[in-house]
Amino acid sequence: MTTLPTEHGALVRELQRRATAIRQPVNGAFELTERCNLSCQMCYVRQPAHDVARRQKELSASEWLTLAEDAVDNGMVFLLLTGGEVFLRPDFFDIYTPLTRLGLMLTLFTNGTLVTDRIARRLGEIPPSLTQITLYGGTAATYEAVTGVPGSYARCCAGIEALLKNRVRLELKTTITRSNVGELEAMRHMARNWGLAFSAVWMLMQRRDGKPSDVEDCRLSAHDCVSLEATERLDAGERIESALRDTRAGKAPVFKCQAGKSAFAINSSGEMNPCLNLFQPGVRPLDNGFRAAWEGLQHFVDDAPPLDSLCLACDMRGYCPRCPAWSAMETGTLTEPVPYLCSIASVRKERYEGMPA
């Protein structure tokens, strides 16, 4: 028997790795709503807060709890509650509070703008293991240029302060676009002032519903992505080296991550998919039970078509961040190359192969 690591992050990663080996669905994500009170140009979900039709399709609190209990019985340990914006649901605590009694490590994603003192107090009484709030800028002008909602910056800051006051464990992150990349340091400074961990993402996907998107105008250039990666991801070189080793060894897995092996996501209308960004196969655990849905998801992942011949022959494959979710969003297939990612792979190759060993 091998010893488990003692540091929390390393322990969780190791447990998840072991779960992947035995196909235990330890990692769940419940997307409680697709609706959001912000209108960020680059967002892949972004449904209007007052979309009644969409709201009516959302699972009820009792349906979420039925799903959670069934998932726990099948081995779920880590659960992310996300949206859209979760606090748009007036019944949020009807879902959240019972979940805290199921033996789950709960994580909450929110934009923070709807976190009132009352919500913060209730979360503080029974806190999630972690809450993550996304910042969209280091100033009100930039933040609100991204979110499209006047006053949202001040409300986000007030939400953060309220959560801190109630001792809710908090981390900040940002989604980098061309509009706010100049305020990355300002946002880091905000996080530091609050004593909070901070991280950034910048790989922007198209809208999941296929509607026209402004994402092309928001995306950083491939060069900017790779430069950011080098400064923001301490393990970037190590990850690329590991991917290159796999490629050299002839490995060409279609799903490289835990999706469908130890992780799943359930969207707001109750469909189960490998991850939040891939809206297939849409199996329904409420109809046939979690176990049958989980098996269906594994079949979907295991039976996925092989890599596109262009990708298989590509000498940049080890540098490429493409996955089935990216292909599905950009090409409608699970395997076709994504030109934006091809350009990132090309810059990575140039950068890492140009570096002295």
Add this chain to the structure above:
Amino acid sequence: MRSIGGDSFLVPLGVRVAAMPGLVVLNGTGRCMWELLAQERSVDELAAAVAEHFDVDYSLAHADAQSFLDEMAQLGLLQP
């Protein structure tokens, strides 16, 4: 108590999350004692069960049981 494969650990429930935000990993002895603690047990009873189950010396099992109970009490996981 939750498990992933053969690994067992404690996940805090409800208000306990505030005091214990992480996971507590249990080894085989810890898992055995935790399961026994579903009912009220004295340290002597725990030690006797551990000594028998793991075929170890009673005094060693007693020390282990006391140390386990102290740790669990410190984490607020035991009811007096």
